[in-house]
Amino acid sequence: MKLTIPFDNSFARLDSAFYARQPPVPVKSPFLRAFNQDLARLLGMTPGDAAEQAQVFGGNLVPDGAEPLAQLYSGHQFGNYNPQLGDGRAVLLGEVVATDGARRDIQLKGSGRTPFSRGGDGRAWLGPVLREYVVSEAMFALGIPTTRALAAVETGEDVIREGRMPGAVLTRVASSHLRVGTFQIFAARGDLTSLRALTEYAIARHYPDVTGPMGLLAAVRDAQAELIAGWMSVGFIHGVMNTDNCSISGETIDYGPCAFMDVYQPDMVFSSIDHQGRYAYANQPNIAVWNLAQLATALIQLSDDRDAAVEQATEIVHAMPGLIEAAWMRRFRAKLGLRSPHKGDSALIDDLLVRMSEGQADFTNTFRALGSAKARDQFVDPASFDQWAEGWKARCLSETEVEATLKAANPGFIPRNHRIEAMIEATVAGDYSLFHRLTRVLARPFEDQPDENDLQKPPNSDEAIHATYCGT
Ligand code: AMP
Ligand code: MG
Secondary structure, three states, rough: OOOEEEEEOOOHHHHHEEEEOOOOOOOOOOOEEOOOHHHHHHHHEOOHHHHHHHHHHOOOOOOOOOOOOEOOOOOOEEOEEEOOOOOOEEEEEEEEEEEOOOOEEEEEEEEOEEEOOOOOOOOEEEHHHHHHHHHHHHHOOOOOOOOOOEEEEEEEEEEEEEEEEEEEEEEEEOOOOOOHHHHHHHHHHOHHHHHHHHHHHHHEEEEEEHHHHHHHHOOOOOHHHHHHHHHHOEEEEOOOOOOOHHHOOEEEOEEEEEEEEOOOOOOOOOOOOOOOOOHHHHHHHHHHHHHHHHHHHHHHHOOOOHHHHHHHHHHHHHHHHHHHHHHHHHHHHHHHOOOOOOOHHHHHHHHHHHHHHHHHOOOHHHHHOOOOOOHHHHHHHHHHHHHHHHHHHHHOOOOOOHHHHHHHOOOEEEEEEEHHEEEEEEHHHOOOHHHHHHHHHHHHOOOOOOHHHHHHOOOOOOOOOOOOOOOO
């Protein structure tokens, strides 16, 4: 059956101030490398065959009902305002109202130059495309809000990065691609008509129960607070939390130089360009607040009574650290197998984390092993864990179902960086076996999968990856 997508493109119906119409730029010989059947079903597509999927998701065939466009936005990159960013290597094909009733964007990334490409080639190479495919789908399986991956297509063209690399296009699915930066650009230009229309659109699309700019601000705050706590709970480092990579819907977006930690190190940074540690693991809650403050600054402009709006926005932003902390506590309490809140839980969690950091304990494996005899082996000094565990075991006496809570909160499988790098290297040489294995295993991260235990192993010293690159 022919590939069809039931498009309903609400963004394309907005004023053209928000985008530039732009079809994907065709590629030489598109070849389908991955296709997400489950997601296609959710979207209500008829999937067609691989040849057709390659044509559509490589950008050579614009499917019926698509209205391709590149979105406009700006943003703070590493704290500095860049007045003009926008989709420089992506086009939104359109939206569908999926079978679950939720509206979603379907976007091609790496689909060629757009009016917002600046000096860039508008392309992506295979490595980051497959990295995003695997890691975003893993994030979804971990239960953390995220964009998803529908398809990966090799283009048959090389792109120039560290050398000649095979080009590829990722098809990304998102609740929307509205970012903090989408608001910033119209605020910075003083285009309040567009800013107001965008605000109304975002509310209708994502938070229909709230009213007004400050209602939107509070809703984004709540969603972002949950998101950041989710990242922290699985040892995820986003790597480039610029305001243009901060989604209004509260999904993880833009898997550039991201990574999951192996050894627990709160000051861990992967991104090769993050010299100051701005986006270090432990700094992510602070940055989320900083980003919300930028959204507040934009939205305040819509108010006739600026002083009142400033006061209200300040209150909303100031509440965010407490909300992140509460979401963090809820998640880390569950990671210790605890459901009911008790005084002293916070100290208990902090104590474990300090010992993990000092003991060079693997973040994922330590939590997964809690309650088994193996947890202490994660520590350079196992006695340090034993000391902590005495207090923890005493605390567990006032709980039921500790084991089930532990298992549901602590994944056994995360996309470890050294595996991702090995996967990329293999696929460049044409071997997709590790790619398929990772997508299969990481789809069930909380299940025991005894045949796959080698994927739980942290890297040994010559496998460890110390930096990740944007290099899309
Ligand atoms: P990112 O760091 O991935 O969030 O990208 C920041 C900005 O750079 C976005 O506006 C991208 O569209 C743009 N960009 C990144 N890579 C390219 C590329 N190869 N060609 C054109 N624009 C790009
Ligand atoms: Mg981005």
